[in-house]
Amino acid sequence: MNFLHAFIKKEWHDFQSLSPQGRRLLFAFFFMTIAFPMITTFTNTYLWRQSHDVVLVVLYNIAFCAVILWDFLSMGYS
Numbered sequence: 001m002n003f004l005h006a007f008i009k010k011e012w013h014d015f016q017s018l019s020p021q022g023r024r025l026l027f028a029f030f031f032m033t034i035a036f037p038m039i040t041t042f043t044n045t046y047l048w049r050q051s052h053d054v055v056l057v058v059l060y061n062i063a064f065c066a067v068i069l070w071d072f073l074s075m076g077y078s
Helices: 002-016 020-051 054-074
Strands: none
């Protein structure tokens, strides 16, 4: 139990040492990680119920991942 307390204390200290933009980014990642499975499940369910086409659902998911990758790569390293 002492190890867990020391680990959490160290992580909190590291979090506090980040800039406000870094903390905001971590919060955004945290909430996106929680919300992403629900968003994709409901979106895939909606597409399936509207079209009954597996190919459309698969293409949507491939396009979604490709757009995320494209956005990431187009940002550059600046």
